[in-house]
Amino acid sequence: MYKQRLAFTFALTIMFVGTAHAQDLSGDVAELRQMLTQMRSDYESRIEDLERRLDRAERSARDATEIAEQTAIDLTAGASSPNTFNPAIGAVLVARYADIDANWEDIPGFIPLGELGPGKSGFSLGESELNLNASIDSRFFGNLTLALEEEDGSTEIAVEEAWIQTTGLSNGVTLRGGRYFSGIGYLNSFHRHADDFGDRPLPYQAFFGGQYVPDGAQLRWIAPSSLLLEFGAELDWRGGSTTSADAWTLFAKIGGDMGVSHGWQLGLSFLSADVLGRGGPDVGAPPAEVFSGDSDLTVFDFVWKWAPDGNSNVQNIKVQGEYFSRDESGTFLALPYDGDQDGWYLQGIWQFRQGWRLGYRHDEVDAENGAAFAGTILGDPGRSSSRDSLMLDWAPSEFSRFRLQFTEDRVLPISDNQLLLQYIMSLGAHGAHQF
Amino acid sequence: MKKHIVILTLLFAPWAANAIEVFACEPEWAALVTELAGEHADIIVATTAAQDPHSLQAKPSLIAATRNADLLVCTGADLEVGWLPLLLRRAGNPDIQVGQPGHFMAADHVRKLEIPKSIDRSQGDIHPQGNPHVHLNPNNVSRIGKNLAERLAVVDPANATEYAARLQQFLDRWAIAIDDWELRGEALRGLRLAAHHRSFSYLADWLDLDIVATLEPKPGIPPSGAHLARLLETLSANPPAAVIRTPYANEKPSAWLSERLNIHSLLLPYTVHESGGPTDLFEVMDSTLTTLEEIAQ
Numbered sequence: 011m012y013k014q015r016l017a018f019t020f021a022l023t024i025m026f027v028g029t030a031h032a033q034d035l036s037g038d039v040a041e042l043r044q045m046l047t048q049m050r051s052d053y054e055s056r057i058e059d060l061e062r063r064l065d066r067a068e069r070s071a072r073d074a075t076e077i078a079e080q081t082a083i084d085l086t087a088g089a090s091s092p093n094t095f096n097p098a099i100g101a102v103l104v105a106r107y108a109d110i111d112a113n114w115e116d117i118p119g120f121i122p123l124g125e126l127g128p129g130k131s132g133f134s135l136g137e138s139e140l141n142l143n144a145s146i147d148s149r150f151f152g153n154l155t156l157a158l159e160e161e162d163g164s165t166e167i168a169v170e171e172a173w174i175q176t177t178g179l180s181n182g183v184t185l186r187g188g189r190y191f192s193g194i195g196y197l198n199s200f201h202r203h204a205d206d207f208g209d210r211p212l213p214y215q216a217f218f219g220g221q222y223v224p225d226g227a228q229l230r231w232i233a234p235s236s237l238l239l240e241f242g243a244e245l246d247w248r249g250g251s252t253t254s255a256d257a258w259t260l261f262a263k264i265g266g267d268m269g270v271s272h273g274w275q276l277g278l279s280f281l282s283a284d285v286l287g288r289g290g291p292d293v294g295a296p297p298a299e300v301f302s303g304d305s306d307l308t309v310f311d312f313v314w315k316w317a318p319d320g321n322s323n324v325q326n327i328k329v330q331g332e333y334f335s336r337d338e339s340g341t342f343l344a345l346p347y348d349g350d351q352d353g354w355y356l357q358g359i360w361q362f363r364q365g366w367r368l369g370y371r372h373d374e375v376d377a378e379n380g381a382a383f384a385g386t387i388l389g390d391p392g393r394s395s396s397r398d399s400l401m402l403d404w405a406p407s408e409f410s411r412f413r414l415q416f417t418e419d420r421v422l423p424i425s426d427n428q429l430l431l432q433y434i435m436s437l438g439a440h441g442a443h444q445f
Numbered sequence: 446m447k448k449h450i451v452i453l454t455l456l457f458a459p460w461a462a463n464a465i466e467v468f469a470c471e472p473e474w475a476a477l478v479t480e481l482a483g484e485h486a487d488i489i490v491a492t493t494a495a496q497d498p499h500s501l502q503a504k505p506s507l508i509a510a511t512r513n514a515d516l517l518v519c520t521g522a523d524l525e526v527g528w529l530p531l532l533l534r535r536a537g538n539p540d541i542q543v544g545q546p547g548h549f550m551a552a553d554h555v556r557k558l559e560i561p562k563s564i565d566r567s568q569g570d571i572h573p574q575g576n577p578h579v580h581l582n583p584n585n586v587s588r589i590g591k592n593l594a595e596r597l598a599v600v601d602p603a604n605a606t607e608y609a610a611r612l613q614q615f616l617d618r619w620a621i622a623i624d625d626w627e628l629r630g631e632a633l634r635g636l637r638l639a640a641h642h643r644s645f646s647y648l649a650d651w652l653d654l655d656i657v658a659t660l661e662p663k664p665g666i667p668p669s670g671a672h673l674a675r676l677l678e679t680l681s682a683n684p685p686a687a688v689i690r691t692p693y694a695n696e697k698p699s700a701w702l703s704e705r706l707n708i709h710s711l712l713l714p715y716t717v718h719e720s721g722g723p724t725d726l727f728e729v730m731d732s733t734l735t736t737l738e739e740i741a742q
């Protein structure tokens with residue numbers, strides 16, 4: 011095409027020259043010059059365009075080569091390494107400094123379960139935790155959490171969680187077996203290092219010794235709806251001090267969003283146990299201070315979260331609360347016993363700038379065990395045990411947190427002002443952002 | 446009675462619909478699914494443009510959505526590592542688990558930038574597989590689109606031809622648009638910028654922009670006063686043209702630095718917006734370029 015045009019221009023030029031009169035010559039030359047300039051700029055822009063295309067083609071060719079290369083690298087890298095299938099490994103390091111005068115180890119009106127109370131003053135290493143988890147195969151997922159704790163000078167290793175779970179069942183069904191955090195209530199399924207305060211709320215301490223961790227099986231089903239509607243059932247064969255063998259749990263959760271800024275969840279749970287000898291090692295040697303009989307616990311929980319436009323990076327608010335009510339009947343000290351206990355907590359956490367949070371919590375428990383057992387461990391104190399806590403924490407990154415907490419503790423008849431300084435550090439595998 | 450039916454339909458809508466249910470982690474992938482599947486897909490997006498996909502939680506609404514999904518379209522490269530694995534475990538849905546056709550990770554299909562040489566948290570919240578914010582290079586979107594259309598055809602074979610046809614239409618329009626953007630990009634070559642987070646590395650790579658600094662001292666670590674003061678000192682001799690940030694980034698550090706350096710503080714659209722911003726991928730790129738062109742003059 012360009013050649014044709016050139017030829018045409020040439021022909022034109024010859025024609026012009028052939029027929030031109032002398033006086034027209036200078037005008038024609040000017041015209042010719044203009045045409046040539048026009049042609050040159052035309053060519054130049056075309057060449058520029060071609061260059062640009064070539065450059066682009068080269069770039070995409072380079073991209074393609076690099077992708078091919080990377081694929082080759084990806085395919086070969088690590089293929090022979092024996093640790094390729096290592097599970098996700100995470101560790102949590104916790105320690106605290108505390109100033110505590112009232113170091114109570116049981117709550118008036120409640121038979122103590124597990125380790126209770128604010129703990130001792132001074133510096134102490136908390137529970138160091140080691141977690142391993144991975145897909146087992148295409149159908150199962152496994153999780154192991156070990157807790158290392160120092161007690162009376164010797165280090166104890168406890169299996170905190172050891173469970174397997176299905177990932178291959180459909181229709182919203184999951185089955186879990188082993189030792190796991192029960193789905194009861196809201197806070198129970200969280201690791202303690204994820205808590206917003208340095209210790210568990212009183213109802214969790216009084217009713218579960220901190221956390222309900224059954225050995226058994228759990229079935230969960232999520233309904234096919236746009237709201238979260240989840241139902242769960244558990245069987246507990248552990249038979250520890252928390253409940254008893256053959257305890258069972260039912261729970262239901264409903265949750266969703268309100269606009270983009272709000273998220274919420276409500277839960278209702280029920281735990282039924284036939285308790286055998288709660289309260290000490292003297293099982294079978296009555297009349298010891300042990301309780302045997304029916305225990306029915308109902309828990310209502312809610313959580314509400316807010317963040318501007320749902321972006322929780324800078325500011326966010328979380329409000330949560332749970333109410334526990336337990337009805338027990340059976341024998342205590344070989345006497346017929348019928349008692350009711352309840353407890354609740356309400357807390358709010360406000361992240362006011364990136365990394366900084368302020369929180370307040372009120373928690374209390376109350377026992378109505380009747381007058382017959384005054385002076386025993388179930389003796390009704392005629393008042394509720396309660397606390398108020400204020401905390402400020404700072405998280406320089408997602409993996410580290412420092413916490414300062416003040417608590418006014420009224421579990422004992424004399425109130426105690428407590429101070430807690432704590433650090434919680436996660437290393438290794440990225441933690442889960444549980445709602 | 447009528448009211449009850451309405452409520453039931455709302456609650457159990459997924460049972461009634463015959464379009465496939467797509468769970469998109471970020472709005473850009475929802476937009477891409479819309480281009481490729483049209484009304485054959487009902488899409489639920491986990492995040493909006495205003496939300497940081499790193500820091501989301503496994504909310505109840507998202508658990509419900511993953512339970513019902515036929516196809517999961519996310520970025521991958523550990524962008525959603527804090528919440529997606531948890532959703533997958535809770536969902537009771539085998540179709541979208543890792544390795545299944547219903548599990549599509551966009552970043553798996555492109556060449557990643559900024560792959561860390563050493564994997565250590567002292568380097569911040571780094572992603573071992575490289576920078577996951579891949580969608581602002583439109584050539585990446587073409588590649589991801591091709592792979593995504595194939596995946597749609599596997600998940601929903603009945604509409605395979607439709608997906609192929611829609612892909613071709615999209616790629617044709619997208620290629621013309623890329624030509625246009627690249628021509629416009631010539632004028633932006635070498636433009637010096639500071640970014641809040643490494644969200645624009647692929648854009649910079651594509652258009653040859655020069656990102657001279659990030660306000661975050663390490664990826665995912667909020668900008669500290671000390672780091673900003675250091676930036677102010679080092680950048681004041683030769684300040685960049687602007688500080689750029691995504692809608693979910695904290696505005697204050699950008700404002701602080703740009704005010705002192707007397708340069709622009711730019712909010713780039715970054716992705717598709719529900720309202721008040723670009724509504725599809727074409728508009729995202731157009732608007733990004735327009736915003737940069739305004740300060741490049």
